[in-house]
Amino acid sequence: MGPEKTNDEISLQEILFHLGEIKKLILQKKKWVVGMGLAGAVIGLIASFLIKPTYTATLSFAIQDDQSSSMSNISSLASQFGFSLGGGTSGAFGGDNLYALFMSHRLIENTLLQPVQIDGKATNLLNLYIDTYHLREGWAKSKNPTMRNMQFPVNQQQSTFTRAQDSILEAIYTTIIKKPMLTAQSRDKKLSIGDITFVSQNELLSQLFVENLIQVTTNFYVATKTKVARQNYETLLHQADSVEAVYDNAVASRAALADNAPNMVKQIGGVSLIRKSTDMQIAAATLIEMKKNLEVLKLSIDQDTPLVQVIDSPTLPLQKHKLGKAKGIVLGGLIGGFVIVMFLVLVYFYRKLKENLLYPDHHSKA
Secondary structure, three states: OHHHHHHHHHHHHHHHHHHHHHHHHHHHOHHHHHHHHHHHHHHHHHHHHHOOOEEEEEEEEEEOOOOHHHHHHHHHHHHOOOOOOOOOOOHHHOOOHHHHHHOOHHHHHHHHOOEEEEOOEEEEHHHHHHHHOOHHHHHOOOOOHHHHOOOOOOOOOHHHOOHHHHHHHHHHHHHHHHOOOEEEEEOOOOOOEEEEEEEEOOHHHHHHHHHHHHHHHHHHHHHHHOHHHHHHHHHHHHHHHHHHHHHHHHHHHHHHHHHHHHHOOOOHHHHHHHHHHHHHHHHHHHHHHHHHHHHHHHHHHHHOOOOEEEEEOOOOOOEEEOOOHHHHHHHHHHHHHHHHHHHHHHHHHHHHHHHHHHOHHHHHHO
16 A cells, blocks of 8 residues: 555656646747737637628428327328328338438538529529629629629529539539538427528528528429329319310200200100210219318318428527637737647647656666
């Protein structure tokens, strides 16, 4: 126990000794510390002027994906008529996957290409982003004439984009994701409420981006989730129109035969009248069933729309984040002072390590 205690005391003495030596070194170099602190403060002050403020837009929404019980009843009813509704499960649109969908390449690019009105002029969010971050100033210095004259017309379809246009759109998407400018997350796993947040140097861009992203995502969901049901609806509607035409024709034919019935001498005339009446009844019954099917399919589509219900939308003015002058000076000074102190500590231990390597016997005696 004795040697261990002695070793512990020696170790503690060494620690206190080194701390004292470091303190002496810092005091000896206090001009360096003060100088670096002042330099950091100046840099922080300059940064407060150079760093532009950012604006945060947050949109809250509720996920409506608890439709299994109601949809099972509708699906059961529709199956009696020989139709599949094509919905009933959340699939890729439920749970945490929905938040990944908000961050997807396709939906973000579609959002950037959404047309908007700014100061009475038609443009899109992509052009607003380009203007906000002055990207055209960099393109103007390019040796490539295509880059110097790069434009993104509002009505241009993405399928007609050139290779250069696609590369710029891809670069902007990468910046939005990696910076990150866009985040989408659930408030709680037990809750079906989430938030989409976008941060940029233009408060109008931040506001319009989250509003358009939620709309693009909802439209994508509706088009995908209700695709089968809509196809069934359109097919059945076309068939119903055809049956209705048959029914109208049967009614007209029966009426014509009925008008001529008093002049009919042979029994064959009565048979024709019965046949037309039967055709009319069959067409009427078929049309009624088709109308029921159409109502079921319409109810199916309504049950799937929408996936997302907006709770709170961002309103101007947005939350502003800016590095103030006082904050810049304080942070810059602290960082500058911390850097020089850490440098002096490293220098001290480097010297001690060098002494140990050159004079090991001297150190052991000490």
